[in-house]
Amino acid sequence: MVAHARADHPDEACGLIAGPEGTGAPQRHVPMTNAARSTTFYEFDAEEWKREYDRMWDNDEEVVVAYHSHTHTEAYPSRSDAGIASELGLPGAHYVLVTTKDPETAEVRSFRIADGVITEEPIEVTGAPEAVQSYKFAHTPDSTVYDCH
Amino acid sequence: MSIEVRIPTILRQHTKGQKLVTGEGETLAELFDHLDAANTGLKARVVTEEGALHRFVNVYINDEDVRFIGGLEAKLSDGDSVTILPAVAGGM
Numbered sequence: 727m728v729a730h731a732r733a734d735h736p737d738e739a740c741g742l743i744a745g746p747e748g749t750g751a752p753q754r755h756v757p758m759t760n761a762a763r764s765t766t767f768y769e770f771d772a773e774e775w776k777r778e779y780d781r782m783w784d785n786d787e788e789v790v791v792a793y794h795s796h797t798h799t800e801a802y803p804s805r806s807d808a809g810i811a812s813e814l815g816l817p818g819a820h821y822v823l824v825t826t827k828d829p830e831t832a833e834v835r836s837f838r839i840a841d842g843v844i845t846e847e848p849i850e851v852t853g854a855p856e857a858v859q860s861y862k863f864a865h866t867p868d869s870t871v872y873d874c875h
Numbered sequence: 876m877s878i879e880v881r882i883p884t885i886l887r888q889h890t891k892g893q894k895l896v897t898g899e900g901e902t903l904a905e906l907f908d909h910l911d912a913a914n915t916g917l918k919a920r921v922v923t924e925e926g927a928l929h930r931f932v933n934v935y936i937n938d939e940d941v942r943f944i945g946g947l948e949a950k951l952s953d954g955d956s957v958t959i960l961p962a963v964a965g966g967m
Contacts, residue, residue, distance in 0.1 A: 814885055818884060
């Protein structure tokens with residue numbers, strides 16, 4: 727996600743991670759085209775989104791993570807991010823925000839968005855702790871826990 | 876005339892949890908009118924009071940984005956598959 731966000735900077739990048747329905751396990755990363763090609767707005771390309779949705783439908787998968795980047799602001803959902811996601815969004819998905827405003831350090835944060843309410847959730851990085859550039863709160867020998875309180 | 880409609884998770888509250896429903900209609904507008912009888916509230920989530928598609932909903936007939944083939948006036952044929960998807964979008 728961070729590499730995709732960096733590659734598309736200064737435009738916003740967006741994509742999803744699909745996983746088997748009902749498991750909540752993010753397994754298949756799908757970088758999407760930002761049809762808005764904008765530094766301040768993103769929208770899944772409609773044709774590509776349909777193709778990926780068909781693939782998920784056939785595989786009994788769902789969107790586990792829907793991510794996008796902010797290129798000049800915090801990794802926090804904007805008013806329109808929350809508004810659109812609440813009105814017609816992906817209620818089961820973790821909305822992950824990446825900010826590329828700092829060229830050295832990317833911030834990655836995760837949220838649930840429903841009924842206009844944004845709830846941040848902790849992210850636990852496992853498997854590749856060396857990929858983590860900075861430790862915000864605590865880390866154990868094989869994982870890093872980003873506390874969001 | 877039978878049209879299969881794929882319902883996204885967020886709208887399954889209107890379809891008793893079903894992900895696939897069937898309806899009928901010569902056009903997309905007629906289809907949504909027909910669907911609303913058995914799936915109360917579904918139409919209002921997709922079609923505005925002014926009778927247009929909501930900005931952040933994508934509707935497809937087979938693989939075609941209906942915005943390019945007449946919107947709600949797009950014609951349907953027996954056996955067509957309609958997909959409703961949230962437009963995943965946002966901005967600062």
